[in-house]
Amino acid sequence: QVQLQESGPGLVKPSETLSLTCAVSGYSISSGYYWGWIRQPPGKGLEWIGSIYHSGSTYYNPSLKSRVTISVDTSKNHFSLNLSSVTAADTAVYYCARESEETGTADYWGQGTLVTVSS
Amino acid sequence: DIQMTQSPSSLSASVGDRVTITCRASQSISNYLNWYQQKPGKAPKLLIYAASSLQSGVPSRFSGSGSGTDFTLTISSVQPEDVATYYCQQSYSISRTFGRGTKVEIK
Numbered sequence: 001q002v003q004l005q006e007s008g009p010g011l012v013k014p015s016e017t018l019s020l021t022c023a024v025s026g027y028s029i030s031s032g033y034y035w036g037w038i039r040q041p042p043g044k045g046l047e048w049i050g051s052i053y054h055s056g057s058t059y060y061n062p063s064l065k066s067r068v069t070i071s072v073d074t075s076k077n078h079f080s081l082n083l084s085s086v087t088a089a090d091t092a093v094y095y096c097a098r099e100s101e102e103t104g105t106a107d108y109w110g111q112g113t114l115v116t117v118s119s
Numbered sequence: 120d121i122q123m124t125q126s127p128s129s130l131s132a133s134v135g136d137r138v139t140i141t142c143r144a145s146q147s148i149s150n151y152l153n154w155y156q157q158k159p160g161k162a163p164k165l166l167i168y169a170a171s172s173l174q175s176g177v178p179s180r181f182s183g184s185g186s187g188t189d190f191t192l193t194i195s196s197v198q199p200e201d202v203a204t205y206y207c208q209q210s211y212s213i214s215r216t217f218g219r220g221t222k223v224e225i226k
Contacts, residue, residue: 036215038163045156046163046206056201059213061121095162104152104210106158112162 003024004096004110006074012090012117020082022110023076030074034099035088036106037070037081039092047092051099052079087119121145121209125218133226138194140221142207145189146153151211154183154192157220158203167192199225 015105022035029035036051050060052070058066064083072079085088093114097106122145132138142152150170155163165174167183170190180195194201200223207218 027222045219046208046217048159048208050219051215053214067224099210100168103153103169104151104213104215105165106155106163106208107165107168107174109164 003100004098004106006094006096006110006113008113008115010116011116012086012115013116013119014087014117015085015111018086018090018115018117020081020096020113020115021074021078022080023069024069024098025077027098028074031074033068034059034104035072035099036097036099037092038095038097038106040095040102041092049081049083049094067094074113088117091115091117094103121212121216122208123194123207123216123218125207125221127221128219129222129224131224131226132178132197134199135196136216136224138197138201139224140189140192140205142185142206142218144190144209144211146186150186151209151210152183152190153184153210154181155206156201157206159225161198163206188212194223197223197225201225209223 030076034051037049067084069082093112095112098108124143152170154167157163171183204220
């Protein structure tokens with residue numbers, strides 16, 4: 001059974017960098033699929049942040065591209081999100097997910113982690 | 120970016136009613152359209168992929184249709200456990216986008 005689990009600080013100060021990790025179990029990242037990040041501000045809808053292919057190729061939401069870096073560590077079977085220069089607008093629940101290479105479908109999701117940007 | 124327009128934004132239905140949610144893409148996305156169900160406090164769950172394929176384990180009362188720019192999610196007989204927000208998502212473009220969601224409530 002594929003499982004994903006997000007981890008990282010729940011509170012980040014404005015202008016600093018938000019860093020999260022998604023640990024994957026039940027499937028080897030190096031075997032394939034895209035691995036993505038999606039966020040959801042409190043009471044609002046879903047926003048795709050970006051994805052990384054198992055080979056390391058990255059794809060970002062154009063509106064966030066200048067601030068986002070997604071990386072993968074196949075030896076630890078996890079992938080990470082860095083979002084720089086955060087503001088209160090970046091407060092959200094952050095989800096990691098596995099995305100099908102064929103359909104782009106996010107078939108497995110982490111439970112999500114709330115990150116609050118506040119001083 | 121491909122914009123996804125969902126309607127309605129919310130609806131209230133009686134148990135057993137047929138419920139239809141629509142999603143329109145700003146350009147043709149072939150059948151690269153997915154539907155997710157999100158219950159309060161939970162992660163989204165995949166219901167339908169490639170416009171009309173039912174994800175394993177999802178009740179058969181859920182179905183999807185459409186291609187190009189216009190898509191539909193149908194719940195043939197809505198149940199109390201279907202109370203949730205439903206999102207469409209296009210995966211035609213590598214820059215994925217979601218609709219704004221449809222909140223389904225039971226009368």
